[in-house]
Amino acid sequence: MTARYNGLADWYDARFVVGAPRHLPSLPELLGPGSGPCLDLGCGTGRNFDTIRDSGRSVVGVDRSADQLRLARTRSDGPLIEADAAVLPFADGSFDTVIAMWISTDLDDFTGALGEAVRVLRTGGRLVCYGVHPSFNGPHVEWNEDGSRLVHPTYRTAGWHEPKPWWGDDGIRRQVGMRHLPLPELLNAFLQPELTVEHIEEPGDMPVPHALALKARRN
Template identity: 75%
Template sequence: MAASTARYNGLADWYDERFVQDPNSHQPGLLELLGSGSGPCLDIGCGTGRNFYTIRESGREVVGVDFSSDQLRLARTRTDGPLIEADAANLPFADASFDTAIAMWTSTDLDDFATALLEAARILKPGGILVSYGVHPCFNGPHVVYNEDDNTRLVHPTYRQAGWHEPAPWWADEGIRRRIGMRHIPLADYLNAFLRTGLALEHFEEPEGIPIPHALAVRARKI
C-alpha cells in the first residue's frame, strides 16, 4: 500500500495533543545517543517538532522534513529553522550535506524504510551520525496487544507479515493504528536495512521507560 497523500494530514492537532505533552523534554536516551555536536541536524519525519528541543540542547540547529504539511504547520511554531515538505525516500539535499540526522518513529509510517535509510546515509558527511529511534520490531507494532494493567504484551503470529497491515480485531479503537494504519518490519529485515546503508553501526539501545521495551534505537556513523 503506497500513500498518495500524507497520512497525517488532518490529524496533526490530535497527534500533538496525544504524543507531545511537553515539547521541552527528551525522549528517553535520545540526548545521550546524539551526544554533543554543532551545525545543522536533519530531523527526518520531524512531525510537529517533538524532538527540536533535544536537537538544540545537543548544540545543533534544526532542519526538518516531513511529508505532511499539517504536521509542519505545528512544527513551525517550535523552530525558526528551515522546514521542508518532502519524502524521506527522496530527500531534497545534496550528498554529504549534514553532520547529523535523526529519524524518529518513522519505520511504521514510511512505505520504504530501507530506501529512507539509504537516503539518510547519502546526505551524511563522512564521520556523520545517524540516530534512528522508533517502534521495537519485536514488542511493538501491528502484531502486538498491550495490556497496560500488568505491562504484558501478547504477540500474534502476524509478526512475520512484513509490510502494511490492515486493521486487526486486537487494535485499540482510538489509537494511532486505527487512525493512520501501520507498517511492520520484522527484526531481521530491520537490521539488514541498516547493514545495507554501509554505515558503521555503533550502538543499539532499548530505551528505558516501561518493563517491556516498546522502542529500539540505533546509532550509526558514516565512514
C-alpha cells in the same frame, strides 16, 4: 510516500507532544554533543527540536505532511521542508547528523529512506534511528493491562496490516494504520558499506521494551 497525517496534526500534537517530557529516554545520550545542521527526518510537529538544539546542533526538519509542518513551525525558526523521506531534496553530505524518530511503521520504503539518510550525511556524520521495537510493539502486538504483551502470529507479515480488534479505537494505529518491519528487515537496512553501527539500545525502563534505537556513523 503518502501524507497520512494530514488532517490529524492537532490530534497528534495534543496526544503525543503537548505536555510530554522534554526529551525522549536516552535520546540526548544517543545524540551526544555536536554542531552543525541536524536533519530531523519525519519531524512531525517538532517533538524533538529541543533535544537537537540542546545538543548544540541546528534544526532542519522534513516531513511529508504539510499539516504536521504547520505546527512544527511554531517550534522552530530553522528550515522545515515538505518532502518524501525516500527522495530527499538535499545534496550528498549536507548534514552532520540525521535523526529518524518513530518513522519505520509509517513509511512504505524504510530501507530506501535510510539509504537517503546515509547519502545526505557527511563522512563521519552521525545517524540516530529510534522507534517501534519490532519484537514487542507494532500491529501484531496486543498490550495487556499488566504490562505483558501478546505477540500474534502475524509478526512475520511485513508491510501494511489490516486493522485488528486489539488496536483500540483512539490510538495512532487506528488513525493512520501501521506498517510492520520485522527485526531482520530493520537491522539489514543498516548493513550498508557506508555505515558503521556503533550502538544498539532498548530505551526506557519498561520491563518489556517498546522502542529500539540504533546509533551509526557514516564511513
